[in-house]
Amino acid sequence: ARRGYPEAVYCPGKSPDQAAVIAAAVRERPDVTTLFTRATAAHAAAVLGELPEAHHDTTAGLLAWPPTPPLPTGGPVLVVAAGTSDLPVAREALLTARYLGRAADLIVDVGVAGLQRILGQLPALRAAHAVVVAAGMDGALPSVVAGLVSAPVVAVPTSVGYGAAFGGLAPLLAMLNSCAPGVAVVNIDNGYGAGHLAAQITAVRS
Amino acid sequence: ARRGYPEAVYCPGKSPDQAAVIAAAVRERPDVTTLFTRATAAHAAAVLGELPEAHHDTTAGLLAWPPTPPLPTGGPVLVVAAGTSDLPVAREALLTARYLGRAADLIVDVGVAGLQRILGQLPALRAAHAVVVAAGMDGALPSVVAGLVSAPVVAVPTSVGYGAAFGGLAPLLAMLNSCAPGVAVVNIDNGYGAGHLAAQITAVRS
Amino acid sequence: ARRGYPEAVYCPGKSPDQAAVIAAAVRERPDVTTLFTRATAAHAAAVLGELPEAHHDTTAGLLAWPPTPPLPTGGPVLVVAAGTSDLPVAREALLTARYLGRAADLIVDVGVAGLQRILGQLPALRAAHAVVVAAGMDGALPSVVAGLVSAPVVAVPTSVGYGAAFGGLAPLLAMLNSCAPGVAVVNIDNGYGAGHLAAQITAVRS
């Protein structure tokens, strides 16, 4: 755990057996929140074998232990997903923020092709102290959201799409070139990083 | 002139002298509308030396002869520019559409960072039979516009911006990946092509 | 359904079960045409379990419900495929145009390596009010077609090819740089978008 933040175990490149070994060690440290990210079904089974009570979110591919997030402190975080295909990334951000100790909510399917959907969420958007926006394809949603709120927007491009989306390059470039200031960009599909950054932005300041 | 459309002379790579020679030939064909595009001041002076009455738009770098566009036929075209920096490209599209015989209007500075600006133009947007949208940086405006209108949107990415805009690559990719259907993309900074396509889309059908 | 257009369900990233749930909901709305695009055999089986009478085109990976397209209105659309490998994309465009209410036909295997083939189709090409051209590799066919017709050409690059085709990048760039005006480009393999755009271009104008 870096400086009071939870420990995160990135599962890709680790075998289920290796994940189980880590999970067994985690069991010995009940005071440290630990997240297993990008876990496949096989990783999850291995972790749950050691930590049967861990929380498992299959959409995000995330396991958390202890299963209950800490009581929220700091400012509220809102996670916004352009489409349902962005949900795995958005939920990874949502849960990361929660297990880092923030009150966090999720709004889905508010892409810019139907503006009334995002405009209908103005009160929720403006109540948040940081807004995470997950979007693929044209990556247009963070620019629109950043124009509607004063809080920082954490933009996470997703690899949703095909062809000239080039695995998330298109929304990544769009977000880096947002015509509205106040957009913080993280790596493609990096819901963990987005949620972590949002939790840091909204932390109680020492 | 291709099949009833005006002739267009692309000035880059031609010397002012070469432009003057072409302009002199144009003078002999009063029945054919001719556009000189991407003309520098030197090109313009050379063309005006031969065709003193030609119409010259310095923002677009475009000269037209004869100076008066044909009487409009077909459906109306609306050109929309995200920012004032997109104006040269937008005006090139506007004038091309007009000299191809369309009624065409221009709206500027309606980027998505301030949604009320584009939403305030809904009646004009919905009256058009084709909408040209010029935008650089995040290239988000065409997706928003295509979600607001039923007519085809011609999206022209501009090289406005710096860094990861990569000379217009960022908005180009965004537009190709528009989350709203109905977006026709042309080359970066290709206002001429955008106006031409819009005029073809809105032509009286034979 | 956006503003009178059919609803489209993009299957990749959805499980067959999720597709079945959507199909069940669709069954309750007999008045709205719905397309399931990029459906695998498993998606198709799931959809047909709920909507046994849906039309299923295995080449395009498309299912439509209700199965019969609306009576055609507006202008005719022609879809042209450079080679037989472009057929899945071309048929996706063809069916989309038809289910959006256009009369639409398909011509295959008219690549520019044998010009007599495309030249032999001149009457059909010139009768269309919009021509969709699907091509991979060198992406040369839209330039040739746009030089032969006055109607707009919707160019859809395909990922057919290998090596320096770079997954469709080569024909995409070629189409964006067409030496003939009047070419509207959509995303690589985006037959749905091409057919949708062609249907908008040829719609009865309000």
Place this chain on the structure above:
Amino acid sequence: ARRGYPEAVYCPGKSPDQAAVIAAAVRERPDVTTLFTRATAAHAAAVLGELPEAHHDTTAGLLAWPPTPPLPTGGPVLVVAAGTSDLPVAREALLTARYLGRAADLIVDVGVAGLQRILGQLPALRAAHAVVVAAGMDGALPSVVAGLVSAPVVAVPTSVGYGAAFGGLAPLLAMLNSCAPGVAVVNIDNGYGAGHLAAQITAVRS
């Protein structure tokens, strides 16, 4: 001014005359802080002709009016530059943060090739509520800084370098892939955006 933030006028693509016109209008609005960014000597002369008391930072190419920043509120911002070549970008961030109302300081020449330099600044780094890090070439500094502090790090890649730096692409990719969480990336050379984001992160929360 967006929602209480200063107005920023981006000078590239505007003529000195156009800058002067804007400056004259600014003179009429003494209550709105206005920044002119990326101003050349000619832009600066034009602006100063209208606003002789404006503050002019020649390294950043930035003019501000009124010349005195507002009294600081919110949390402190620290701007860190890897080398002296990153100074124009770093100062743009510094001044933007100050004119948005933050206490902001600058530390220069603390690149990772001599770790003792950045390690010698630990107290200053840990006192900040947001750290802006400007670096070109390998873009390694934000990863190191993010490992040393709990506050969010705003990473701004610079176009300093040559060859395989590819105009800032190398540090941009490095920053997006930071091995430490808590790194918010903005566009290459976008000191304005970095300072703005840092000011939003450290704002007094409503």
Place this chain on the structure above:
Amino acid sequence: ARRGYPEAVYCPGKSPDQAAVIAAAVRERPDVTTLFTRATAAHAAAVLGELPEAHHDTTAGLLAWPPTPPLPTGGPVLVVAAGTSDLPVAREALLTARYLGRAADLIVDVGVAGLQRILGQLPALRAAHAVVVAAGMDGALPSVVAGLVSAPVVAVPTSVGYGAAFGGLAPLLAMLNSCAPGVAVVNIDNGYGAGHLAAQITAVRS
């Protein structure tokens, strides 16, 4: 001179003085044909100061000495340019082929947007033993020509165009992916290499 072929001096990166020194040395070797390629006006003046009778083609930026090409041997070469902007590259190819000892002709402005132009040249195309095709933008012409002739086609992409032409990348990729076999690709703008290759292909075989 490599194995019986002329010597070529590539002028970029050489000062006019350095070019003059080489020209003076060339004067001492009357038996070796020498080409100075990509010569600016200053390079040309320096070379002509030493070799006043050298042949100078200002469009190609090429000087040749001795001024008269050798008597043609081998098979005939035809150089074809899509547009007049491709002329510098096309003439570099033409002259290189001639000074390497081939009968060579040039046809200009036969781009695929007006097929009747290239179709009108069928007898000339089919008489050649190698056809060099210079084209920028969509790079479509070599595919069309290779479909019309049995002889090898040497395709040289040019940097003509803007935006998504990416300095000749678009036609380069198109040519590498030609849907017709028989296309030999050389570097962007490499008229010298194209003419050299065509001369080798058509050489009298030992």
Place this chain on the structure above:
Amino acid sequence: ARRGYPEAVYCPGKSPDQAAVIAAAVRERPDVTTLFTRATAAHAAAVLGELPEAHHDTTAGLLAWPPTPPLPTGGPVLVVAAGTSDLPVAREALLTARYLGRAADLIVDVGVAGLQRILGQLPALRAAHAVVVAAGMDGALPSVVAGLVSAPVVAVPTSVGYGAAFGGLAPLLAMLNSCAPGVAVVNIDNGYGAGHLAAQITAVRS
């Protein structure tokens, strides 16, 4: 069959069933040489079911019918492969040249890391009227070969390698920038195109 050349059937994207249908049609045309390229084991079985006597080269993934190549005419072709990993591409070139009617030989494992190997083949290299060179990774071999022979070199980059080979981009760029003139480049892994071009270059001239 294009203008006297064999017919080639590109198998990827075709099902074994589709290949069998084509093979059955081929059986009816004993006078036309037909090549099935990039055939998997399943494609091959399907083709051999219809054409049991077809020649099948498993390394190249190529089937030919009738099985015996025509009697050689024109000049000899030499195919050279840098390493054994380049063999599939090299054999595709070799067989294509043979079935187009050329005498063709193959030399393998003569990469530039051991110059004595390629230098030991000088007589064979200089006897050929066209040399096909297949190489991946650094793509250095065509430059070396082109410096040793006067005949044209057809360079075919292969996707052999990993990392910064980027699927053959590295040798493709190296070959396009050969420091020796006389190098004709074809697409990555395009052994068929290389062999076809070499056969055209060495054809009996009409």
Place this chain on the structure above:
Amino acid sequence: ARRGYPEAVYCPGKSPDQAAVIAAAVRERPDVTTLFTRATAAHAAAVLGELPEAHHDTTAGLLAWPPTPPLPTGGPVLVVAAGTSDLPVAREALLTARYLGRAADLIVDVGVAGLQRILGQLPALRAAHAVVVAAGMDGALPSVVAGLVSAPVVAVPTSVGYGAAFGGLAPLLAMLNSCAPGVAVVNIDNGYGAGHLAAQITAVRS
């Protein structure tokens, strides 16, 4: 074996059978050290069938025969891996250096996000005559190490990471742009090349 160095057999692209044939030949040459690199389990089984006593490192995918490395000569090599995911590449470098005759050690999990880890290894770092550094993602570690030691640093980028890591491009560019001199870069994931180079750098000089 090149000039006294071991022979290396690169397994990808070879079938297990082909690997077995090579292994059988190796058995006849007991005096030549041979490495099989990037061996899958199937390759390994085939090699061990012929050379049962060969050393097999499953993490690196490397087999060596004879199994015992030569007695070390020259200067010591240190291999450093940023994270455990870099271990396959790091071990490939380690073993290559050892089988080329160097004393070589390995330190893992010393990424720059926790500087105390690498700073805690200063004595080991400074004792080495060459340091191999394997890192993915931001590729920041070689710059930090090169600033701490006077010996050459061999930097090997790994394909660890996702999204904008682009298969190792991000750390590759970072390493090429190291702000500290003394960094020698090899291909992505090229542990073999890194170990080989380090062994050459530290060889006893003739």
Place this chain on the structure above:
Amino acid sequence: ARRGYPEAVYCPGKSPDQAAVIAAAVRERPDVTTLFTRATAAHAAAVLGELPEAHHDTTAGLLAWPPTPPLPTGGPVLVVAAGTSDLPVAREALLTARYLGRAADLIVDVGVAGLQRILGQLPALRAAHAVVVAAGMDGALPSVVAGLVSAPVVAVPTSVGYGAAFGGLAPLLAMLNSCAPGVAVVNIDNGYGAGHLAAQITAVRS
């Protein structure tokens, strides 16, 4: 000066005045060798105003003070340039190695298009303890040299060339993919880094 190595002042991005200030400070430290790299004529004049006796190499754009390099220690370095256009980079490497205390020599114009030139230098190549190879275009020379010598090869790609050389990307990729082991790559045009690395490789080992 890093750990006993000379200080290097990178002039681009510094004004001549700033260079003069640094030079004045250098004058006070006669014991530290200082290099000014990439100096324009204006930079050089400013430096020579303060350090009139400094050594100035106009080809490399390098100034050194004190003017005489230290007496050579360690092993000999050989710098090899493929063509005369690579000379500025090659001389920067040569002088850097010399001022870091190595005996260093330079061989020019030994590109692989004429193998006898590099083969004629075998004794010199094999006498060196490190060989720096500067090459642009196809970047083939380092592979050939690494196959001829046992010492490490430091490969520096140059931006010489045009079109698909993409500013040195082509030789950079070729060098990273060298088919011969023992190649250490540095940034495009980085003669300073290449000479520095070669000097470290050949240093007297502590």
